[in-house]
Amino acid sequence: MCEANAYLKKGEEQELFMEQVDVIEPFEEGLRLVDIFGRQKLIKAKIKDMNLLNHRITLVQLPEK
Amino acid sequence: MCEANAYLKKGEEQELFMEQVDVIEPFEEGLRLVDIFGRQKLIKAKIKDMNLLNHRITLVQLPEK
Numbered sequence: 001m002c003e004a005n006a007y008l009k010k011g012e013e014q015e016l017f018m019e020q021v022d023v024i025e026p027f028e029e030g031l032r033l034v035d036i037f038g039r040q041k042l043i044k045a046k047i048k049d050m051n052l053l054n055h056r057i058t059l060v061q062l063p064e065k
Numbered sequence: 066m067c068e069a070n071a072y073l074k075k076g077e078e079q080e081l082f083m084e085q086v087d088v089i090e091p092f093e094e095g096l097r098l099v100d101i102f103g104r105q106k107l108i109k110a111k112i113k114d115m116n117l118l119n120h121r122i123t124l125v126q127l128p129e130k
Contacts, residue, residue, distance in 0.1 A: 002067035002117050025114035036118065047112045049090035052067050053101065 003036050004055040009048060017043065017059060030062060068101050069120040074113060082108065082124060095127060 006021045007014040018041050023034040030044035045059040071086045072079040083106050088099040095109035110124040 002069075002120065004067075004117055022118045023114070023116050024112075047089075049088070050115075051088050052069055052117070053087045055067065 001036065002052070002055075004050065004052065004057045006033055006057045006059055008043070008045065009058055009060045014058060017041070021057065024057070031059070066101065067117070067120075069115065069117065069122045071098055071122045071124055073108070073110065074123055074125045079123060082106070086122065089122070096124070 003020040003022050005016060006018045008017040018033050018035060020035045021033050022036045024047065025032050027042055030042060031046065032040055032042055034040045043059065045061045048058040048060045050057040068085040068087050070081060071083045073082040083098050083100060085100045086098050087101045089112065090097050092107055095107060096111065097105055097107050099105045108124065110126045113123040113125045115122040
C-alpha cells in the first residue's frame with residue numbers, strides 16, 4: 001500500500017500527526033487528510049514537503065491571523 | 066513502488082507534468098520535484114491535492130507577480 005505518514009513540523013522537531021494517509025486536499029484555510037480507513041483530520045497547515053518512497057509527508061502549521 | 070504522477074491543473078484540464086515522482090519540496094517560490102531516477106524539475110506551483118493510493122498529485126501554477 002502506498003499511503004504515507006503525515007508529520008507536523010514544530011520548530012526543529014516533527015511529530016506524527018496522522019498515519020496511513022491516502023488523500024490530502026485543501027479545506028477552508030488548511031488541509032483535510034483522509035487515511036486509508038476513511039477517517040479524516042482537519043488541520044490549519046500546508047504541505048511542506050514529501051518523500052513518497054519513504055512514505056513521509058511533512059506539514060507546517062499556518063500562522064493564526 | 067510508491068511514487069506518484071504529478072499533474073498540473075490548467076483550468077478544468079490536468080496535464081501530466083512528471084511521472085514517478087518521489088520527492089516534492091519547496092524551492093524558491095515554487096517546488097522541486099525529483100523522480101525515482103533522480104531527475105528533477107522545478108515549477109512555480111504549489112500542491113493542490115494528492116491521492117496516494119491512486120498515485121496522483123495535483124499541482125496548480127502560482128500567479129506571476
